[in-house]
Amino acid sequence: MTSTGRPEGTLFINGQWVAPAGDASEPVVNPATEAVLATVPVGTDADCNAAIAAAREAFDHGPWPIMPGAERADLMTRFWDALDKRHGDIVDLVIAETGAPRPLAEGLHFQTSMDHLAFFAAAARWNPVESLPIDVTPKPTGGKLLGGGVQVHEPFGVVTGITPFNFPFFIDVAKIGPAMATGNTVVLKPSPFTPLEAFVLAEAAAEAGIPDGVLNVITGGTDVGRRLTTDPRVDMVTFTGSDTVGAAVSEQASASIKKVLLELGGKSALIVRRDADLESAAQFAVGQYTLQAGQGCSLCTRHLVDEAVKAEFLDLMEAYTRQLQLGDPAEVTTTMGPLIRESQRTRVSDYVDAARQQGARVVTGGQRPKGLDRGFFYEPTIVTDVGHGWPVAQEEIFGPVAVVHGFRTDDEAVAVANDSEFGLSGAIFSADSGTAYEMALRIRTGGVAINGGSGRMNSWAPFGGNKRSGIGREYGLEGVREYTQTKVITFNAG
Ligand code: NAD
Numbered sequence: 001m002t003s004t005g006r007p008e009g010t011l012f013i014n015g016q017w018v019a020p021a022g023d024a025s026e027p028v029v030n031p032a033t034e035a036v037l038a039t040v041p042v043g044t045d046a047d048c049n050a051a052i053a054a055a056r057e058a059f060d061h062g063p064w065p066i067m068p069g070a071e072r073a074d075l076m077t078r079f080w081d082a083l084d085k086r087h088g089d090i091v092d093l094v095i096a097e098t099g100a101p102r103p104l105a106e107g108l109h110f111q112t113s114m115d116h117l118a119f120f121a122a123a124a125r126w127n128p129v130e131s132l133p134i135d136v137t138p139k140p141t142g143g144k145l146l147g148g149g150v151q152v153h154e155p156f157g158v159v160t161g162i163t164p165f166n167f168p169f170f171i172d173v174a175k176i177g178p179a180m181a182t183g184n185t186v187v188l189k190p191s192p193f194t195p196l197e198a199f200v201l202a203e204a205a206a207e208a209g210i211p212d213g214v215l216n217v218i219t220g221g222t223d224v225g226r227r228l229t230t231d232p233r234v235d236m237v238t239f240t241g242s243d244t245v246g247a248a249v250s251e252q253a254s255a256s257i258k259k260v261l262l263e264l265g266g267k268s269a270l271i272v273r274r275d276a277d278l279e280s281a282a283q284f285a286v287g288q289y290t291l292q293a294g295q296g297c298s299l300c301t302r303h304l305v306d307e308a309v310k311a312e313f314l315d316l317m318e319a320y321t322r323q324l325q326l327g328d329p330a331e332v333t334t335t336m337g338p339l340i341r342e343s344q345r346t347r348v349s350d351y352v353d354a355a356r357q358q359g360a361r362v363v364t365g366g367q368r369p370k371g372l373d374r375g376f377f378y379e380p381t382i383v384t385d386v387g388h389g390w391p392v393a394q395e396e397i398f399g400p401v402a403v404v405h406g407f408r409t410d411d412e413a414v415a416v417a418n419d420s421e422f423g424l425s426g427a428i429f430s431a432d433s434g435t436a437y438e439m440a441l442r443i444r445t446g447g448v449a450i451n452g453g454s455g456r457m458n459s460w461a462p463f464g465g466n467k468r469s470g471i472g473r474e475y476g477l478e479g480v481r482e483y484t485q486t487k488v489i490t491f492n493a494g
Pocket of ligand 1: 163164166167171189190191192220221223224225226240241242243245246248249252263264265266286296297298368376396398424465469470
């Protein structure tokens with residue numbers, strides 16, 4: 001029988017809340033207050049083994065992969081309902097765990113994730129059978145054979161989902177939603193910094209009557225991640241995180257030839273042409289480099305501005321930055337929260353200090369904010385007069401730091417935008433939308449927003465990156481199909 005309501009210190013395996021095999025645990029810390037929110041188990045090899053076995057059993061012998069899509073869709077809709085009932089708890093958890101200000105936690109973290117989950121539930125109804133063109137082949141005995149065929153889109157099997165700290169509910173949903181909708185079974189491992197939303201997902205799955213073993217949740221860090229990406233019983237790994245760990249995951253999964261989906265880091269460029277609406281562009285720029293305290297994969301953190309308007313643009317950016325209210329995200333007035341941990345704050349300040357030493361000009365920010373002694377806060381920081389090859393301009397900092405470069409021609413702007421190991425997103429502001437579109441086509445990324453165009457988070461829009469930003473897409477038809485493999489069945493139509 002499936003249980004709901006998580007007893008402390010347990011993991012979710014085969015529809016049950018079970019005590020972990022080991023006794024190691026670690027605290028989950030509120031990054032704004034440094035208070036300990038909870039203590040969660042560090043999963044062991046034995047726990048991974050049990051979770052993978054449960055997912056394997058639920059795939060190989062359970063009803064989930066073979067039940068009609070409409071039935072799976074109904075169960076996923078009940079899953080959605082169970083989460084919706086927990087709306088307030090989930091938003092509070094996101095605020096406490098990630099440091100997201102309330103409007104961001106309500107909007108992108110919760111509501112957009114729920115929209116995505118509704119999309120995935122609907123996708124479970126999509127007919128996975130497609131007709132192929134008729135085939136006419138000469139028979140050796142004379143005459144011709146009329147062949148027909150279909151292609152079907154089948155689940156991979158056992159999928160392990162490994163997620164980062166910055167958008168835990170959102171990315172956990174991005175993994176389990178399409179995997180479950182298409183009939184796979186899942187073992188989810190959230191970041192050790194932000195594991196609690198995954199437990200809420202497990203509670204909701206149990207309440208909704210999702211069959212045992214379809215969703216399992218294990219907490220832990222690198223060791224658990226390594227186990228979930230190497231076990232031969234796992235068919236597919238879906239990973240979101242840094243490019244370095246993504247490369248390790250790819251290598252770990254290769255020995256047993258698993259399908260790997262990688263959503264990795266970014267260092268995306270915003271291009272501001274001289275004919276742009278500078279106020280809108282500067283507002284967008286500040287929103288980009290400070291959302292979730294700059295801890296977002298697809299944020300534009302390199303701002304390339306036509307030299308003719310760069311000084312004015314910097315003034316506007318500085319003015320909008322000064323309007324931000326740093327503080328505890330639980331306060332309604334707060335518009336920017338903390339970084340996730342002290343180690344991340346040190347990393348951010350090291351990049352800014354190194355750039356300063358190399359001769360960069362820090363326009364604003366560049367230190368810990370005064371008066372915020374607890375919590376891992378860092379001032380929103382704009383840096384300019386920076387070489388394109390400097391670490392601050394090339395590496396993903398994952399903090400509230402914008403690097404502003406000048407450019408003279410569109411070709412130069414496109415070349416600098418492409419001068420990156422990453423290729424996740426990008427943006428262009430210009431009154432000449434046709435030219436902006438042509439420039440967007442030349443930027444090697446998974447998406448470009450023109451004049452603040454939204455829609456990248458639309459459930460129908462495939463999301464993902466080029467180069468070191470990843471392999472594969474999430475959302476949309478393409479994203480759902482990532483969790484399936486194609487089989488062709490032919491028949492004699494004569
Ligand atoms: P991270 O790479 O440090 O960790 C991600 C996950 O991998 C964690 O759950 C971690 O425990 C696990 N892990 C660590 N070592 C592992 C190993 N050897 N094998 C398997 N799993 C392992 O990332 P993070 O610091 O939590 O998150 C920030 C990164 O995530 C940034 O680079 C950001 O750009 C990226 N990100 C990308 C997207 C996207 O959609 N492209 C979205 C959000 C975040």
